[in-house]
Amino acid sequence: MKPNDILAQHDVKKTLSRIALIKALQTSEQPLSENEIREQMLDQYDRITFYRNIQTLSESGILHRIVIDNTHVKYALNCCEKEHHHAIDHVHFYCKKCGKTICLDQVPVQQYPLPEGFRLEECDVVIKGLCKDCPGGHNA
Amino acid sequence: MKPNDILAQHDVKKTLSRIALIKALQTSEQPLSENEIREQMLDQYDRITFYRNIQTLSESGILHRIVIDNTHVKYALNCCEKEHHHAIDHVHFYCKKCGKTICLDQVPVQQYPLPEGFRLEECDVVIKGLCKDCPGGHNA
DNA sequence: CTTTATATGTAACATTGTTTCAATAATTTG
DNA sequence: CAAATTATTGAAACAATGTTACATATAAAG
Numbered sequence: 623m624k625p626n627d628i629l630a631q632h633d634v635k636k637t638l639s640r641i642a643l644i645k646a647l648q649t650s651e652q653p654l655s656e657n658e659i660r661e662q663m664l665d666q667y668d669r670i671t672f673y674r675n676i677q678t679l680s681e682s683g684i685l686h687r688i689v690i691d692n693t694h695v696k697y698a699l700n701c702c703e704k705e706h707h708h709a710i711d712h713v714h715f716y717c718k719k720c721g722k723t724i725c726l727d728q729v730p731v732q733q734y735p736l737p738e739g740f741r742l743e744e745c746d747v748v749i750k751g752l753c754k755d756c757p758g759g760h761n762a
Numbered sequence: 763m764k765p766n767d768i769l770a771q772h773d774v775k776k777t778l779s780r781i782a783l784i785k786a787l788q789t790s791e792q793p794l795s796e797n798e799i800r801e802q803m804l805d806q807y808d809r810i811t812f813y814r815n816i817q818t819l820s821e822s823g824i825l826h827r828i829v830i831d832n833t834h835v836k837y838a839l840n841c842c843e844k845e846h847h848h849a850i851d852h853v854h855f856y857c858k859k860c861g862k863t864i865c866l867d868q869v870p871v872q873q874y875p876l877p878e879g880f881r882l883e884e885c886d887v888v889i890k891g892l893c894k895d896c897p898g899g900h901n902a
Numbered sequence: 903c904t905t906t907a908t909a910t911g912t913a914a915c916a917t918t919g920t921t922t923c924a925a926t927a928a929t930t931t932g
Numbered sequence: 933c934a935a936a937t938t939a940t941t942g943a944a945a946c947a948a949t950g951t952t953a954c955a956t957a958t959a960a961a962g
Binding site for chain 4: 903904905906907908909910911912913914915916917918919920921922923924925926927928929930931932
């Protein structure tokens, strides 16, 4: 799907920086960090623009942020089929060695039981370990 | 258990700042942020000391850090019975309204299936929503 | 009590993210 | 297609969280 159409479909104004942001994520297939995204955009836009776009596009359901830990954040496009706002219904994997992050779209997040009176709004699951390409993993 | 004994049991040097840190967490019953902990310690120690102690005590299995999101981190003592290094085998709940964080010790983290060749080292589960004391929750 | 090893404070820095306000670009309207 | 309106962007400054290097202070061992 073209960046233009994604923006139109979610009722978000088409601007060059947003189109570039979406393109960067589409090119990669994997969630990217701020630096990786802005590198792909050739640093043509300010950091503050990046953050504002992330917020806008995330609120409109175009992408989601993946918090690996307090110092590592990644961003990924939501699947186009799903229309949910908080589309983080799947598990994320983070490789401690190479830093690669993977959306495990096939692995749904479990429904955990909460104590009486608690209301769930979202559930973030991040699995950390070694990916199949890193020593210690499968192909070590 | 007394801070002194906890430190001895984990083979960590007893210093005033570490004892104060553990006391602060013991007093609270709930995971605390850096500011909350340092407030309880009356800002008697430098931020850098706090961070170094968090690292040391976390590596020795005395406490664990809970990453709520990229800007909110909490710290909690590990259960004394469990001797594991990465003692985060339970789910964490974070109230979006009041910011309170709760270790759901009774709720174990599910074993999620990983693709061939991936190795799990840890799995962080953070549930966000409203706690029972906040409007919108049970007692609203 | 002295020695040795470790912990601490100071200062400086790095990264991530936000706020304010003026300038600019994208829609809407004529 | 041009003018007006509205939303987006950039610049500068700031805030929060976390780290590094080195000199000083404190704990544990002898």
